[in-house]
Amino acid sequence: MKRLDLINQIIARKEQLGITIENLAKLSGVGVRTINRLLKNEDVKLSTIEHVTNFLGLDFAGNEQVSIQALKKHRAHEKALFLASVVQGTSALEMQGLEDDSLNTIIAAYEKExxxxxxxxxxxxA
Incomplete structure (x- = not known):
């Protein structure tokens, strides 16, 4: 696969996920200017391409390694865990921490949302 084909796959995956360049940059650990250079097919480090393709569930050839649905589920789980940890942390400070079953119910509800x-x-x- 040519580099331009890979760039087109990255752009297509970004659009399928509905992720902005700014959030793609933050979540993949790459700078916004670098993402813009990558998407314009300008020179960037291979490690940059690796960070972006890994985050998007692609390999270096632009092949899908992780499905869109799996990426969404993983991201929803990450965000749900973060929110639940905030709730649990605040509750624990007040000596009212939640039991595991209650916490898992909250996490599942956040994921669904x-x-x-x-x-x-x-x-x-991000």
Whole structure:
């Protein structure tokens, strides 16, 4: 696969996920200017391409390694864990920490909201 084909695969995957350049940069650990250079097919380090393709679930040839659905589920789980940890941390400070079953119920509810509920538009916000 030519480099331009890989860039086109990266752009297509970015659009399929509905992720902005700014959030792609933050979540993949690459600078915004570097992402812009990559998408314009300008020179960037191979490690940059690796960070971006890994984050998007692609290999160096642009082949899908992780499905869109799996990427979304993983991201929803990450965000749900973060929110639940904030709730649990605050509750623990007040000596009212949640039991594991209750905490898992909250995590599942957050995941559902990120995947199909009112928060689905914030799934890829860093």
């Amino acid at each position: 990120f995947l199909s509920g009112s928060y689905k538009d914030t799934l890829w916000v």
